[in-house]
Amino acid sequence: MKPFIFIVTFALYVFTAYPSVAPYRDSGEMSTVIPTLGVAHPPGYPFYIITSNVITRLIPFGNTAKKISAVSALFMALATVIFYYILLLLLADGNAAPSARSRISDRSLSNRVSGELV
Helix, strand or coil: CHHHHHHHHHHHHHHHCCCCCCCCCCHHHHHHHHHHCCCCCCCCCHHHHHHHHHHHHHCCCCCHHHHHHHHHHHHHHHHHHHHHHHHHHHCCCCCHHHHHHHHHHHCCHHHHHHHHHC
16 A cells, blocks of 8 residues: 555656746755755755755756655655554554554554554
8 A cells, every 4th residue: 555655645746846946935945955955044954955965866857946846756755655654553443542542652653653664
């Protein structure tokens, strides 16, 4: 199921992404900061900037804005898969609130999610 969720969300995001620098919010700033490894406005987004710089250098086609949109689609698709597994863990037996508290206290949620993803 996780490959299906990943592929659908990635394709949907790429298909609906703006083709160049969008005229609103931070897209222009990120399009200039990522290729130069600069510092964006606070908090700076260091993980996003460094990983996006590395990945955009590996993509051989498209303009910088389109490459950054592809990287954002990758991160969004991964976040969707993680969110799916968190929901599965919390809603596994239909009685979410009490059972979720007991399962989280038995074993941390992050360990369970990371075990499911691998």
